[in-house]
Amino acid sequence: MNFSTASYRGILRFDPRTKILFTLTVGAFCLTMLGGSAPAASAVRGALTVVSFLLLAVSGRPRAALVFLVWLGVAYAAAEWLLPHVGGFLGWFIYATLGMTTQTLPSAIASYWLLFTTTAGELIAALQRARVPQAVTIPLAVMFRFFPTVVGEARQINDAMRMRGVHLGGGKASEMFEYRVVPMVTNSVKIADELSQAALTRGLGAAPTRTSIARIGFGWQDWLLAAGCAACFAALALPW
Amino acid sequence: MIHFDQVTFEYAGDAHTGVYDLNGEIKSGETLLLCGDSGCGKTTVTRLINGLAPHYFDGTLTGHVAVAGLDTASAPGGLAAIARHVGSVFQNPKSQFFTLDVTGELAFACENFQMPPDEIRTRIASVAADFHMEDLLDRPITNLSGGQKQKVACASVSTAGPDVLVLDEPSSNLDARAIADLRAIIALWKRQGKTVVIAEHRLYWLDGLIDRAWYLRHGRLEREMTGDELRGLSDAERRELGLRPVRAEQIVGTVSAADSAADSAFGSAPETARSYAVDHFSYTYRRAKQPTLDVPHALLPAGRVTAVTGFNGAGKSTFVRCLQGLDRRCKGTLAPPAMPPSGAASATAATPGTDAKPVKPAKPLDRKARLNACFTVLQDVNCELFTESVLDEVLLAMPERDGSGDEPTGPAARETKARSILADLDLAEVADRHPLSLSGGQKQRVAIAAALASGRDIVIFDEPTSGLDMRHMREVAGLLRSLAASGRTVVVVTHDPEFALAAADGVLAIDRGRVTGSYAFDAAGARRLAAFLTAKVTA
Amino acid sequence: MSNDKLNTRDYIYIGVYTVLYFVLICVAAMIANLIPGGQLFMGLACGILGGVPYMLVLMKSRHFGAVTIVGVLLALIMGVIHGNWYTIVTAIVAGVAADLIARAGGYRKLALNVLSAGVFNLWNLGLFLPFYIGRNDYLAAQAAKKGAEWAENMANLFPTWMLPVIVVMGVVGGFAGAWIAKVLMKKHFQRAGLV
Numbered sequence: 001m002n003f004s005t006a007s008y009r010g011i012l013r014f015d016p017r018t019k020i021l022f023t024l025t026v027g028a029f030c031l032t033m034l035g036g037s038a039p040a041a042s043a044v045r046g047a048l049t050v051v052s053f054l055l056l057a058v059s060g061r062p063r064a065a066l067v068f069l070v071w072l073g074v075a076y077a078a079a080e081w082l083l084p085h086v087g088g089f090l091g092w093f094i095y096a097t098l099g100m101t102t103q104t105l106p107s108a109i110a111s112y113w114l115l116f117t118t119t120a121g122e123l124i125a126a127l128q129r130a131r132v133p134q135a136v137t138i139p140l141a142v143m144f145r146f147f148p149t150v151v152g153e154a155r156q157i158n159d160a161m162r163m164r165g166v167h168l169g170g171g172k173a174s175e176m177f178e179y180r181v182v183p184m185v186t187n188s189v190k191i192a193d194e195l196s197q198a199a200l201t202r203g204l205g206a207a208p209t210r211t212s213i214a215r216i217g218f219g220w221q222d223w224l225l226a227a228g229c230a231a232c233f234a235a236l237a238l239p240w
Numbered sequence: 241m242i243h244f245d246q247v248t249f250e251y252a253g254d255a256h257t258g259v260y261d262l263n264g265e266i267k268s269g270e271t272l273l274l275c276g277d278s279g280c281g282k283t284t285v286t287r288l289i290n291g292l293a294p295h296y297f298d299g300t301l302t303g304h305v306a307v308a309g310l311d312t313a314s315a316p317g318g319l320a321a322i323a324r325h326v327g328s329v330f331q332n333p334k335s336q337f338f339t340l341d342v343t344g345e346l347a348f349a350c351e352n353f354q355m356p357p358d359e360i361r362t363r364i365a366s367v368a369a370d371f372h373m374e375d376l377l378d379r380p381i382t383n384l385s386g387g388q389k390q391k392v393a394c395a396s397v398s399t400a401g402p403d404v405l406v407l408d409e410p411s412s413n414l415d416a417r418a419i420a421d422l423r424a425i426i427a428l429w430k431r432q433g434k435t436v437v438i439a440e441h442r443l444y445w446l447d448g449l450i451d452r453a454w455y456l457r458h459g460r461l462e463r464e465m466t467g468d469e470l471r472g473l474s475d476a477e478r479r480e481l482g483l484r485p486v487r488a489e490q491i492v493g494t495v496s497a498a499d500s501a502a503d504s505a506f507g508s509a510p511e512t513a514r515s516y517a518v519d520h521f522s523y524t525y526r527r528a529k530q531p532t533l534d535v536p537h538a539l540l541p542a543g544r545v546t547a548v549t550g551f552n553g554a555g556k557s558t559f560v561r562c563l564q565g566l567d568r569r570c571k572g573t574l575a576p577p578a579m580p581p582s583g584a585a586s587a588t589a590a591t592p593g594t595d596a597k598p599v600k601p602a603k604p605l606d607r608k609a610r611l612n613a614c615f616t617v618l619q620d621v622n623c624e625l626f627t628e629s630v631l632d633e634v635l636l637a638m639p640e641r642d643g644s645g646d647e648p649t650g651p652a653a654r655e656t657k658a659r660s661i662l663a664d665l666d667l668a669e670v671a672d673r674h675p676l677s678l679s680g681g682q683k684q685r686v687a688i689a690a691a692l693a694s695g696r697d698i699v700i701f702d703e704p705t706s707g708l709d710m711r712h713m714r715e716v717a718g719l720l721r722s723l724a725a726s727g728r729t730v731v732v733v734t735h736d737p738e739f740a741l742a743a744a745d746g747v748l749a750i751d752r753g754r755v756t757g758s759y760a761f762d763a764a765g766a767r768r769l770a771a772f773l774t775a776k777v778t779a
Numbered sequence: 780m781s782n783d784k785l786n787t788r789d790y791i792y793i794g795v796y797t798v799l800y801f802v803l804i805c806v807a808a809m810i811a812n813l814i815p816g817g818q819l820f821m822g823l824a825c826g827i828l829g830g831v832p833y834m835l836v837l838m839k840s841r842h843f844g845a846v847t848i849v850g851v852l853l854a855l856i857m858g859v860i861h862g863n864w865y866t867i868v869t870a871i872v873a874g875v876a877a878d879l880i881a882r883a884g885g886y887r888k889l890a891l892n893v894l895s896a897g898v899f900n901l902w903n904l905g906l907f908l909p910f911y912i913g914r915n916d917y918l919a920a921q922a923a924k925k926g927a928e929w930a931e932n933m934a935n936l937f938p939t940w941m942l943p944v945i946v947v948m949g950v951v952g953g954f955a956g957a958w959i960a961k962v963l964m965k966k967h968f969q970r971a972g973l974v
Contacts (some may be wrong), residue, residue, distance in 0.1 A: 020859055021860070025866070027401070030862075031862055031909050032863070032912070034734075040850060042868070049644060079921050083921045084922070086922035095814075099915050102918070108861070111860050111861045114860060115588070116859065120339070120340050121339060121340070134790065138787065139793045139848060140789070140855065142791050143856075145337070146794060147798055147802075147952060148382045150798050150799065150802055153855065156618060156620060156623040158622050159561075159566050159617060160624035163624075164624075164637050165639075170624050179958075181663060181803075183622055184799065185799065185835065187622050187797055188795050189618070194332055195334060196792070197336075198330055198336035198393075199325070199787070200295075200319050200602075201328040201793060202327075202352060202396070202397065202400070203400070205320065206317070210352055212342070212351055213343070213347045213364075628966050676971030676972075677970060
């Protein structure tokens, strides 16, 4: 959950809604195995995986794309040469691990691309344009903003505990949980209260919709990618 | 612009003081100061103007508050309608931004008011130019300093163009540089003809900006002064009202007079033999070439209060984290003094003069040893209150075994000891209460009680006086002094010159990660510090 | 402020509590993943650690919608952004169902609140469903090269009988979390005046 803080300004600039559509398409075929073992589905899966790698690579994350590629390659190599020779519990364990890896990785790449080329502001703006109500967009915006804060608070609490010589594993599990959660909740409630005052006095909730300065909108790239996603689903319907 | 007509507001809970029988008018273009003790009702007045009372805080309101012709209680649209006319800046820079980047934050209010994107962009550009903050645009807010965040908060209310600006203790968490920026912003608003209402404890930085001041006590408007009358208050009168210095030059005068006893006891440079010696402290961020903090040698006089001062980002907090031994990346050692503190009765101290056989060999403390030799009272004291009662909090910090081995360490003895610490800190009556239900000052004293219970020789305070009025600031200063009197070495991080002069015996000034000065508060030292910490405002 | 339905302040609090929930279930997932096969217990661990923020959401507003919103947020973050359709469905269904259960008791009946926490915790089933439902024929074929009996067992990544076990553990985890939350509420948060 780490959104980009600067908006992506390269050539392949997509609207966040298109990126979501693409991620959902990859997920449908590669993660939830839509189409089962139909040859068309396997072809679509391969194509979507390749496109995910390319998008990530050309969007300024070639190193990440390479890491994912090696990871996926190792998984398939293990499936080809290791899996047929191991039995018993270990065999099942390798089988399950490989299955989860190969199923999860393509959509993980797509969602990584989505997160690293989209700012929180752009995503919120896109959801607002898609008529998602403020009951969802406001808490979502608060979440993006609050993540770094809660991490900072947790660090301070940890410092305070170390000073008192209360270490992880140095006490009862229930106390370890309690001593961390109680100050975290207290501080979060305090911040939520102050944040609410600041937001309300700046007109949040004044109208059912907001405008946004995030530059989003559909271009030729978006239509191309959306058409590609549509083609994937259409391929399933075709009699092969 | 703002009218109060027989206004009384009482909160639904009994947590805060309300405001009673307030009558008055704030004219368009006027800058009004709200002053008085904590809990005098000045924050409530700001809430009445921006509509948080009664729209956010439940309570009963009688009388009428009108802002720009709107009755705040009955305006259709409630808070949102008032928000178009009134911009609010709050105390805590950490909790008042809503987005992740500066540009988005400046746009936030305008987006809520459904302004067209192009107009918002124009407004952002012009406000950024006015505020000299073009370099901050597009930067992530979490990486900014407290002062920069407060500047962003001011700019983000400015973009929507309200006529009235309400600031509730905006300088509490800021250093001198950021306060100078804030002063420039208020001067700008004044030039633009805005109506500005400021509730504040620290007053020297507003010198020359205030048109009128309301002095409140127990929720009532007790005295109205013009800016000149406020400026002309005699020191005695000002102290009677419990107000902090209203002009920068008053800071040195008041404090060194109140605290002249410390001067004679302490020379102008720390004595090596009676000081903890900091050696080769350094801290380098991951992937950074140069260390952020580099202190080859520094002295912290034992049994004294040393103020660590400097601007935000100077490395003060890194320094005390190193001292406490909290971070693995911190290098360096701390050597205990060869001789005990002069004149102080420390438990581990030998009689002065018997330098041949010190009780403890002066072995330098490495990072892990310091973790158990120092105790930090954090700025955000809520982060170190864990248990269900004040007594438990103190017991948690008390070591299982006493170092001396003489005293009985059974549960009963521990409790007796804890209760006596609480009694010393005026916390005996709240020993069984939940720490989180206490007032801010009480919570801070609970943390101090834990520090005392830990039995450690060095107590560190990180910004203990954010947002305190004169009386509370002096109380905290007194507590620090009494800790030192009991033989403990106190190190306090602060950028509040009034507090540093009231509480500390000497100063360790840090700038850009290097020690730039180490001197005691004799008359010259006090002037030097006050000049350093208020320089930007008086210039 | 008017208290007849959720308002902007409630939305902000829901966002803050959901972050706490999210951080705690991430901790739970990390702990579960330390032990081999621990993923089986992930739902249980998430329920136990996530109980406190869940109950705070429930008790802060006491109006229909708060829990549903948390469900939708989880559907967005764990489902939409990661392309997992099952999570989108389970998170929304669990959120609405848990909200309805708690509403039946006016958000004040302990038993119903605890039950609601148990049901809500089932949202994370969606995270695992792809590995129970999806048939990975290529891998199954590879594994089957080892022996004939494998082909039978390995149609799905995990044996199907595990699914009810996970469901039961998820509900139990939710109950445990709600119980812990109740203890901490009484011991800390109520005395501190937070709820």
